[in-house]
Amino acid sequence: MPAELISFHGLADRREHLAVRIGKPGRVPLVRLHSECLTGDVFGSLRCDCGPQLHEAIAKIDRAGGYLLYLRQEGRGIGLYNKLDAYRLQDQGLDTFAANRKLGRADDERDYTVAAQMLRSLGVDEIDLLTNNPDKVEQLRGAGIVLRSVFSTDVHSNPDNYRYLKAKVVEARHAIELERAGS
Ligand SMILES: Nc1nc2c(ncn2[C@@H]2O[C@H](COP(=O)(O)OP(=O)(O)OP(=O)(O)O)[C@@H](O)[C@H]2O)c(=O)[nH]1
Numbered sequence: 001m002p003a004e005l006i007s008f009h010g011l012a013d014r015r016e017h018l019a020v021r022i023g024k025p026g027r028v029p030l031v032r033l034h035s036e037c038l039t040g041d042v043f044g045s046l047r048c049d050c051g052p053q054l055h056e057a058i059a060k061i062d063r064a065g066g067y068l069l070y071l072r073q074e075g076r077g078i079g080l081y082n083k084l085d086a087y088r089l090q091d092q093g094l095d096t097f098a099a100n101r102k103l104g105r106a107d108d109e110r111d112y113t114v115a116a117q118m119l120r121s122l123g124v125d126e127i128d129l130l131t132n133n134p135d136k137v138e139q140l141r142g143a144g145i146v147l148r149s150v151f152s153t154d155v156h157s158n159p160d161n162y163r164y165l166k167a168k169v170v171e172a173r174h175a176i177e178l179e180r181a182g183s
């Protein structure tokens with residue numbers, strides 16, 4: 001599908017982030033904040049749901065018109081090296097959040113101020129948001145972005161990511177209807 005890549009510099013965290021404009025965004029575009037996940041997005045790891053969510057978001061935004069904000073927040077902000085350490089701890093039985101804590105990190109270190117800055121510079125102050133994560137909703141609202149609607153993503157569960165998804169529901173209030181998906 002036709003898409004336009006827009007690269008941002010000089011944002012609050014000084015990192016380079018990307019917006020992908022897909023379809024024809026109207027006044028209230030459909031937006032997905034996608035946090036970088038090299039293992040899931042590029043290599044198709046089944047440990048998480050990032051790859052399928054990325055493709056789902058692109059297809060949905062293509063239909064509605066909007067933006068995929070690809071945020072360089074690997075490992076919920078702790079980076080790839082630390083995420084791989086966290087995976088090792090998960091293999092020893094810790095859940096995804098406890099593993100972060102064991103490494104001396106917060107459960108989730110992502111700050112979505114940069115997403116609000118990117119939207120503003122695209123001329124957007126009201127959106128429909130695709131997410132299950134209440135923290136994205138609260139942070140965007142706190143940054144002054146109006147959320148007309150919040151849509152859940154589909155449930156992309158498999159035997160390898162079930163514990164990871166369950167921990168998101170139980171510990172981080174994600175709106176994922178795991179049981180209805182028959183997992
Ligand atoms: N620290 C850590 N990060 C992880 C782990 N698994 C995936 N991630 C990262 O988590 C981020 C994706 O966030 P999720 O918590 O899966 O989902 P979300 O983006 O908060 O919520 P949705 O918008 O509903 O998808 C990506 O940056 C991944 O690299 C893990 O086990 N530990």
Ligand SMILES: [Zn+2]
Nearest residue numbers: 037040048050
């Ligand atoms: Zn992932």
